[in-house]
Amino acid sequence: MRFLFKTDYEDDIKLFPHSGYFVSYGLLLAVLLIAPYVLSSYLMSQLVFVCIYATVGVALLILTGFTGQASLGHAAFLAIGAYTAAYLQKYGVPFPVYFLAAGLLTGLIGALVGFPALRLQGIYLVIATISFAFIVEEILARWESVTNGNEGMRIKAVALFGVTVSRDSPTFYFLCLALLVLTIVGTLNLLRSPTGRAFVAIRDSETAARSMGVNVALYKVKSFAISAAITGFAGVLFAHKLSFISPEMFTLQLSIEFIIVILIGGTFSLHGAVLGAIFIVMIDPFLTYLKDDMPGIIAGIAAMFGAGTQGAANIQSKVAAFASLNGLKGAIYGIIIVLFVLFEPLGLYGRWLKIKLFFQLFPLYKRATFKRQKIYVKSERNR
């Protein structure tokens, strides 16, 4: 076991506390860099979505995880980024310019949403962000001169310095990966700066933060703006990856998916956003795989336990019928959310930390280390 001795503040805020980090993250980066030359094109496509979802997850973590302001409206920010890119591209604006413009515009709108959010807390904020997302969705569907309404907009491939980058090429994947890595590094830097400290202070106690001299209103708006801007950048790449966008892609469903990303990954660390994104993007192919192969496997097991050929075939067809029921996916989604909230509130990254600690402390690990404190709520109405 390694003990880190921190002798001053500089030690405490290091991005790489010890040399082990260089090795493990270096290996990870190397794997990610050779991935496009090894993996199948389908998996590559999923990996691009993981990068985009993880970027949005990091953005949402800044707002929800570190500033404590819940948002169920991030699909709207993603939509604004995507539509800005599509609109500007139509008029021949080069990629770097409209990429930045989309992020800036989304950030600006995020700040504008942040102002009314200043007076709201908890459930009211959630409802307000849902309403904002609904209004944006409706505007996208109705403002036909700009957004082309419900027919949606097509987006041409990225043209970067005269080279056309197709949405399935490794270069596009590297673009998404670069955005993700830059976002993560930028966010880590932000979180160890005074701004990030102020965010965390606001999350832990608004009153305490205010009495320490933190300008709560300013930092909340900042948090909204930064989170929205990052989501806007992700939106540009999202639009390019899909090559076609329409209002019904950016519904409440998508916002909930983003929340699930950070909930399942873990809301207390940036690792959570990446793990959650992998989970959300990969669950679809995994369920499809189960649907195709599970009936055969179960029939095989039944045959092993002495069921006749007829019986096994019978079981196989029944399981297959159940697996192809409409809406089974939604039910599994729902169960996963509930189970994570009930049994794994720290998310996948929390589980990883627990497993790591178990082996580090080997015979001495105790469950209570990660036990949640029970808080008996007092009325929020009197807060």
Place this chain on the structure above:
Amino acid sequence: MLDFVQQLVSGVALGCVYGLIALGFVLVYKATEVVNFAQGDLMMLGGFFAFTFIGMLGLNYWVGFAGAVAAMALFGMLAERVVVRPILGYPQFSIIMATIGLGYFLRSVAGMIWGTDDFKIDTPFSQGVLRIGALVLAYDKLSVIAATVILCTLLWLFFNKTMLGTAMRASSENMLAAYYMGIPVKRVVSIVWAISAAVATCAGVLLAPITFIHSNVGLVLGLKAFPAAVLGGFGSIPGAVVGGVLIGVIESMAGFYLVEGWKDVAPYIVLLAVLLLKPEGLFGRHVRKKV
């Protein structure tokens, strides 16, 4: 003028439905400070229960109605026991997510059991209209309005005049203090969920002749009930109904007098305006924050 009155009445009827769903939100919120995002789905499930009893088993309307309400009350307690009780007392966000998950689950399972078609329940109010001069009022809409007024009155009396109602208010103000005072907080929460599921079922059954029942009806109407609850102040029973009626009227007027598209966003624009100008809602108390 006649158009206006006609729109007003149908808006009020629609609004009463929102109000009934919002009542469910408010009940759970009043007693536990938790917002149940699956409220609309409980309503949908109640409607399906009633459809099963009345439409498929052929029971009498009132017997089927009562059976659905009783079954859903039990289901509400079960949902509370399984999903909410283990995390009672943890941050609100966790509970919101858990109820969103519950909603997902209920929607999908209902779709799997009853299919994705629209269902209709034959009620005693399905046919017939009341004519006052040139004004035509359908009985099914009037039944919704009447039921809302009755339920709202009963619940208001329950919360303000009975011992159990007072215990519920106490446990929402301060859970720990309520424990100390000998209030069985867990049982109280359980009962609140049963009541709110029962109210949701009433909404679902009354709604059945107007919008039909399908597995997504809960999501659509549940999201419209949020503005209603917020407008009414989220903690006030009459407020929920008044908020619902206002939202219903606004929606129906916007659909009639404004260009297409306003109908769907008007409730949310009103909601944002209310949150900006008067965050505590029309009937909420404004309380200063204490440290």
